[in-house]
Amino acid sequence: MTRKLFENRTISILFMGTAVLLLAALMLPLFAAAQEGELPPRGGEPPTATPVPQEPTPAPPTATPEPVAEPAQTGSRLQLHAHYGPNWQWHLTAWQELWTEVQWSDGANWYPVEGWRGQMDNISQVGGQWVSVREWWVGGENLGSGPYRWVIYERQGGAALLTSSPFSLPARGGETMVISVTVGE
Structure with missing residues (x-):
């Protein structure tokens, strides 16, 4: 061994x-x-090669681009501001879980607007109160249309917590329409 x-x-x-x-x-x-290889000169040693002057390289010509007129976006922004009241139970439902949906009415029934559903975008404190925001872009073809409403659910597929009052979309482009609601009053 x-x-x-x-x-x-x-x-x-x-x-x-x-x-x-x-x-x-x-x-x-x-x-x-x-x-x-040659080493660079050290402390007082004269250089062993004479530098060759080089002609400066001319800068390449720069083309000035023609200004392109971009089409103005005709549209507006639609925002939901959800204020959290004193009775909001943070330990049961976090703001990130809330599900929002914009609905439109044909006069008799309410229908979800495809593409205008999702969770809140962000949250911040405004005047000592927590406010979460959801924003959608309103294309020019939809300006001034209505009626619409916001519905907030406890989560995707969950129970509705509240429904906003009906509203019409902004009539002109470049506007921001804010619908404010309070959850947990």
Whole structure:
């Protein structure tokens, strides 16, 4: 057993020695190449080569792009501001879980607006009260239409917590319409 252990150590030492020698042999050309090159002058030694003046490279011509008139976006923003009242139970429902939906009416029934559903975008404190916001873009073709309403659910597929009063979308582009509601009053 001691002989086998000794042989394994011997083989390991031979293998390591061979690896070190092989590595040194591979690095030898790198050291030789580094010593053949010129070194920069050191402390008071005059330079060994005379610098050759180079003509400055002319700057490439710059083309001035023609201004492109971008079409003005005709649309507005629709925002829901959900204020959290003193009875809001944060431990039961976090603001990120709330699900919002814009609905439109044909005069008899309310229908969800495709694409205007989702969770709140962000939350911040306004005047010491927490307010979360959901925003949608209103395309120019929908300006002035209505009636619409916001519905807030406790979560996607959950029970409705509240429904806003009906409203019409902004009549002109560039406006921001804010519908404010309070949950947990």
